[in-house]
Amino acid sequence: MKFLTLILAFMSLQLFSAEGGPCGHFLSEDGLEEGKCEEFKADHTDKESLQKGAQIFMNYCYGCHSLKYGRYNRVARDLGIPEDLFQENLMFGDQKMGDLMSIGMDQSEAKDWFGVAPPDLTLETALRGTDWVYTYLISFYEDETRPLGVNNKVYQNVAMPNVLRDIQGLQVSTCKQVPKLAANGGLSQDPLSGEVITEEQCGFLQIEQEGEMTAEEFKESMKNLTNFLSYMSDPIKEERKYIGKFVILYLLIFTVLSYLLYREFKKDVH
C-alpha cells in the first residue's frame, strides 16, 4: 500500500512539474502542439558524432558546467581520441589526463553572476532525457525583457546566457498565420469561397539572422552535443550491450546442459 502511494505521488509530481508539457512553451512547427519536445535518440556507437559533441562541450559549455563524474582519459579512450590530441585541443590549464572533469568555477561566484550556479551536467540526460536537452539547446531566443536579453522556450526565464548565439545566429519568437481548426478538428473553410481560414498564432521560433552555421548545421551540432552528454551519463552502455550478448549465450548453453543433465538423472531414477 505504501508502495502504491509512493508511485502515485511520483506520478502526480511528473504531471504537475511540467507547465503545458515536458518542453514548456516549445511550439511544434505546425503550431498544433505546445510543450512537446523534438525527438532525439542518442547513438553511442557513432564515434564521430561523440567527438564533435565533446569538442563543442569543451569549447562552449565547460567554462561553466563541469562533468565531475567523468575523467579525461576515460572520455578520450571511449571516443577514440589520442591522448595528446585531446590534451592539446580539449583541455585547458594544468589539468592531468587522469583528473576528474571538474573545472574550477567557484560555485558561489557563479551564483553571484547568474543567480543560480550552473549545474554539473554528467547526469543531465539521465535526469531530463535526450529529447528535452536537445530541444532546450535549440530553443534560446532574443527577449529584451530578460536581464541577459535572452529566454528559452523549454526553460522559461532561464538564467543561462545564450552562449550559442554566435554559431546559431539571432533567433526570435514570432507570430505567423496558421490554418484555423474547426470544432470537428478539421480545417475551417470560408463557406462562400471555400478558402481555408487562417488565424494568427505566436510563439514560433525563427532565425532572423544566420550565425556561423546554417540552421541545419546548428541542429546537427546540437544533436552531437546531446549525444555526447548522453554518453557521459551512461558511458558503459555499449559495453553493457556487448557483455549482455555473452550473458544470454551463456544462459542458453547452460539451459541445454542442465537439460542434458536432467535426462541423465532421470535415467537413474527409472
Ligand code: HEC
Ligand atoms: C556562462 C555560463 C554558462 C555556460 C557557458 C553554459 N551554461 Fe548552461 N547553464 C548556466 C546556468 C547559470 C544555468 C542554470 C539556469 C537556471 O537554472 O535558470 C544553466 C543551465 C543549463 C541546463 C539546464 C540544467 C537543468 O536541468 O536545470 C543545461 C542542459 C545546460 N545549461 C546546458 C549547457 C550546455 C550544453 C552548454 C554549452 C553549449 C552550456 N550550458 C553553457 C550557465 C552556463
